[in-house]
Amino acid sequence: xxxxxxILIMIALGAGFALISVLLSGVLGPSKPSAEKxxxxxxxxxxxxxxxxxxxxxxxxxxxxxxxxxxEVAFLYPWAMALRGLGWNGxxxxxLFMALLLAGYVxxxxxxxxxxxxxxxxxxxxxxx
Amino acid sequence: MTPGxxxxxxxxxxxxxxxxxxxxAESFREPGEHMxxxxxxxxxxxxxxxxxxxxxNHNTSSFGLVSADNFGLFVTLILVCVGxxxxxxxxxxxxxERLPAGEHYALTLFALAGMMxxxxxxxxxxxxxxxxxxxxxxxVLTGLRRDSPVASEAAFKYFLLGAFSSAFFLYGIAFTYGVxxxxxxxRIGSVIAAGAAQETLMQRLALGLLLVGFAFKVSAVPFHxxxxxxxxxxxxxxxxxxxxxxxxxAFAAFVRVFLSAFEPMRADWGAVxxxxxAATMILGTVVGVxxxxxxxxxxxxxxxxxxxxxxxxxSGNDLGKGAVLFYLLTYxxxxxxxxxxxxxxxxxxxxxxxxxxxxxxxxxxxxPPNDQxxxxxxxxxxxxxxxxxxxxFLLSLSGFPPMAGFIAKxxxxxxxxxxxxxxxxIIGVLTSVVSVFFYLRVVVMxxxxxxxxxxxxxxxxxxxxxxxVVSAIVIFYLxxxxxxxxxxxxxxxxxxx
Numbered sequence: 001x002x003x004x005x006x007i008l009i010m011i012a013l014g015a016g017f018a019l020i021s022v023l024l025s026g027v028l029g030p031s032k033p034s035a036e037k038x039x040x041x042x043x044x045x046x047x048x049x050x051x052x053x054x055x056x057x058x059x060x061x062x063x064x065x066x067x068x069x070x071x072e073v074a075f076l077y078p079w080a081m082a083l084r085g086l087g088w089n090g091x092x093x094x095x096l097f098m099a100l101l102l103a104g105y106v107x108x109x110x111x112x113x114x115x116x117x118x119x120x121x122x123x124x125x126x127x128x129x
Numbered sequence: 130m131t132p133g134x135x136x137x138x139x140x141x142x143x144x145x146x147x148x149x150x151x152x153x154a155e156s157f158r159e160p161g162e163h164m165x166x167x168x169x170x171x172x173x174x175x176x177x178x179x180x181x182x183x184x185x186n187h188n189t190s191s192f193g194l195v196s197a198d199n200f201g202l203f204v205t206l207i208l209v210c211v212g213x214x215x216x217x218x219x220x221x222x223x224x225x226e227r228l229p230a231g232e233h234y235a236l237t238l239f240a241l242a243g244m245m246x247x248x249x250x251x252x253x254x255x256x257x258x259x260x261x262x263x264x265x266x267x268x269v270l271t272g273l274r275r276d277s278p279v280a281s282e283a284a285f286k287y288f289l290l291g292a293f294s295s296a297f298f299l300y301g302i303a304f305t306y307g308v309x310x311x312x313x314x315x316r317i318g319s320v321i322a323a324g325a326a327q328e329t330l331m332q333r334l335a336l337g338l339l340l341v342g343f344a345f346k347v348s349a350v351p352f353h354x355x356x357x358x359x360x361x362x363x364x365x366x367x368x369x370x371x372x373x374x375x376x377x378x379a380f381a382a383f384v385r386v387f388l389s390a391f392e393p394m395r396a397d398w399g400a401v402x403x404x405x406x407a408a409t410m411i412l413g414t415v416v417g418v419x420x421x422x423x424x425x426x427x428x429x430x431x432x433x434x435x436x437x438x439x440x441x442x443x444s445g446n447d448l449g450k451g452a453v454l455f456y457l458l459t460y461x462x463x464x465x466x467x468x469x470x471x472x473x474x475x476x477x478x479x480x481x482x483x484x485x486x487x488x489x490x491x492x493x494x495x496x497p498p499n500d501q502x503x504x505x506x507x508x509x510x511x512x513x514x515x516x517x518x519x520x521x522f523l524l525s526l527s528g529f530p531p532m533a534g535f536i537a538k539x540x541x542x543x544x545x546x547x548x549x550x551x552x553x554x555i556i557g558v559l560t561s562v563v564s565v566f567f568y569l570r571v572v573v574m575x576x577x578x579x580x581x582x583x584x585x586x587x588x589x590x591x592x593x594x595x596x597x598v599v600s601a602i603v604i605f606y607l608x609x610x611x612x613x614x615x616x617x618x619x620x621x622x623x624x625x626x
Contacts, residue, residue: 103149110156 061113072101136189137197140177140205141245144212147173148238155231166234167216167592173238174216177245178209193313194252199621201249203454204381208248211374211461212241217596218469219366221589225475226364228273236273237370240266244378253302253312256382260298260346263378264291267371271363283362290345290355298342304335318390333397339386340398346379347435350408357420360428365475365500368424369468372431373461380438384453388445395445402443407556409436414560418567423471423502426567427464430526433564434460440553441541447622449544454618456541459525459533459607466600467522470515473589474499474508505571506578515589516575521601525608527568528561533607540615 040047079086079094108114135142150169158164181202190196215237223230243262250256268291272284306312308331309320321332345352360368387398413433420426434456441452499505509516525532538561545554607614 100149103153107152107156 058116065108065113068104069101072098133189135191136184136187137191137195137249138246139180139184140197140202141242141249143173143176143180144238144242144245145173147176148235148242151231151235151238155229155235158231164231166231167220170216170234170238171213174209174212174241178206181205181209190251194255195246195249196251197249199623200385200454201381203618203621204248204377204457205245207377207454207458207461208241208244208374210458211370211377211465212237214462214465214469214596214600215366215370215374217592218369218465218472219364220593222364222366222472222475226274228364233270233273233367236266236270237367240270240370241374244374247378248381250382251314251385253305253314253317253386256386257295257298257302259378260342260382261295263375264295264346267367267375270367270371271359273364273367274362277362280362280364283359287355287359294342294345294352297338297345301335301338301340301342304331304338308332308335314386314390318392321391322393328394328397332394336391336394336398337401339391340401343379343383343386344405347376347383347438348432349405349435349439350412350432351405353409353412353432356432357425357428360431361422361424361500365424365468365472368427369465369472372427372468373464376431376435376438377457377461380442380453380457384442384450387442388450392445399443402439403550403553406436406439406443406553409433409439410556410560411436414564417564420567421501421503423505423571424500426502426571427467427471430564430567431464433560434464434526436560437538437541437557440545440550440557443553444541444544444548444550446544446548447619448540448547450622451615451618452537452540452544454621455607455611455615456537458614458618459537459604462600462603462607463522463525463532463534466597466604467519467526469593469597469600470519470522471500473515473593474504502571502574505574508575510579518597518601519575520572521604523568523571525604527565529565531605531608533604533611536608536611 036042075097076094079090083090147170150173151166154164154166154169158166181197184197185199185202188196188198216234219233219237222228223233240263243259243264243266247256247259247263250259268284268288271287272280274280302312305317308329309317311317311320341352348356360372363371391398410433413429413431413436417426417429417433420429438453438456438460441449441456443449444452505519508519521532525534528534528538538557542554542557545551545557
């Protein structure tokens with residue numbers, strides 16, 4: 001039962017911290033509501049509306065790139081846990097894996113896929129027309 | 130891990146490294162700057178060829194999943210030929226269509242690495258992985274002309290149907306695992322051989338699903354619908370690449386899976402494959418006759434050639450297995466040569482301008498590509514050399530005696546006769562005769578019809594011209610002195626079956 005007690009204390013601390021933070025900010029903070037502030041999300045797409053809305057294709061690109069490099073981290077965690085058992089051999093393999101991803105990252109960066117409409121994509125557009 | 134444990138994957142590692150180098154080089158290329166990216170690919174392919182030759186007869190294996198036996202290495206060497214020819218002939222197409230050069234080469238090399246993995250993999254899951262690696266690269270290559278609706282349609286069709294067939298293949302693997310408890314080919318083979326007497330429905334289902342997956346990739350008849358559209362929409366060099374490389378890799382895995390692991394179930398798949406092979410040969414030939422577009426015509430011809438390869442696979446005797454390898458080599462050299470000429474002629478009439486090296490410029494206002502059969506009228510009078518080379522390639526495809534295509538077909542039909550498939554051999558000979566009609570139609574156009582071809586014609590790039598001449602020489606060599614290569618093919622099948 002000792003182990004469970006510490007978990008209970010953890011839950012109580014977490015819930016208490018969240019509750020107290022929300023209550024305190026409600027009591028102490030100044031209250032000046034506006035339409036923008038009462039929206040569910042302050043940035044991004046409005047959550048209610050026509051589902052067939054036009055979206056910038058850049059979101060798609062960024063989501064894809066995020067997914068790819070997110071996988072990298074998903075592989076790194078199990079490797080970090082098994083680091084001692086795998087030794088230098090495992091280290092070399094992970095370094096190779098990172099180097100391959102880095103090559104992809106350099107490509108994505110240099111091609112301007114991470115730019116959100118700054119001068120680099122402008123230059124590319126001028127070249128096209 | 131011992132030092133030699135990675136030896137079996139050295140060929141594909143060379144190609145992958147070249148592909149990554151091409152990708153990084155492209156990202157550092159300023160718009161309009163010339164870079165020898167194709168040279169990088171050539172270095173990687175030469176590395177792959179050297180390592181494949183060094184591994185010959187060593188029968189090495191990596192991780193128990195990839196086995197560099199002579200069979201896989203022979204296909205690897207065929208793929209190196211495909212890669213070198215593709216790099217050499219794609220220059221004019223890239224210039225004319227203003228394709229992104231670095232991406233074109235990098236994707237070609239990645240696809241080649243996947244094909245080499247597919248040819249040497251001995252585990253169904255690794256075969257699936259390799260299939261996806263090569264397919265994803267080829268889908269993108271198909272749609273590389275981003276401003277062309279035809280290319281987008283082709284890539285989209287290819288992608289949707291390809292994803293669908295991948296699902297079939299994956300379910301086949303899952304059911305195979307359910308029946309045998311393994312995805313490793315040796316293990317599957319021994320389990321099926323042990324329990325061959327009591328075949329279950331699930332075992333047959335697994336076999337059928339795998340068959341559908343392979344049949345799609347080699348564009349056998351009920352699953353061939355994507356082929357003409359994808360081949361027509363893709364840039365010519367890519368069409369040549371996918372019609373030869375994908376076919377070689379898919380047939381290598383097809384042979385490995387069906388003639389080793391599933392050989393005990395021949396009674397089940399033999400009859401199905403008989404019908405598929407016959408239908409593939411007949412439909413590919415008959416529909417090819419009426420095509421006005423030369424790329425569509427060669428697409429149907431490619432379907433028909435897939436049918437001949439299926440006959441060799443079905444024969445299953447030593448002669449048939451050797452014939453598959455020899456046929457793949459012959460077909461690779463011949464078809465890439467033909468598509469090389471098509472790529473050169475497509476660029477006729479449009480002068481390469483100063484801005485043509487910049488990527489992603491919509492090619493607006495240029496004349497329609499010269500890809501109809503009637504566009505070849507009078508080619509002999511303006512470009513006798515190209516017309517002569519095209520004649521060699523087309524005659525070899527149809528199987529005329531001094532060319533390699535004749536020997537390849539002759540071995541396939543002999544193998545079929547020896548294995549007792551005389552019906553298929555007769556269908557094969559008859560469809561070959563019919564196919565001569567549509568190949569010769571182009572030849573007649575080139576030599577005996579007057580054309581209104583404009584005199585303006587960009588000079589043939591030295592690399593592409595050299596590649597075409599070498600292909601033609603190889604075709605004659607394989608056609609007149611085939612013994613040595615046939616010996617190699619026979620040796621290499623001895624290692625796995």
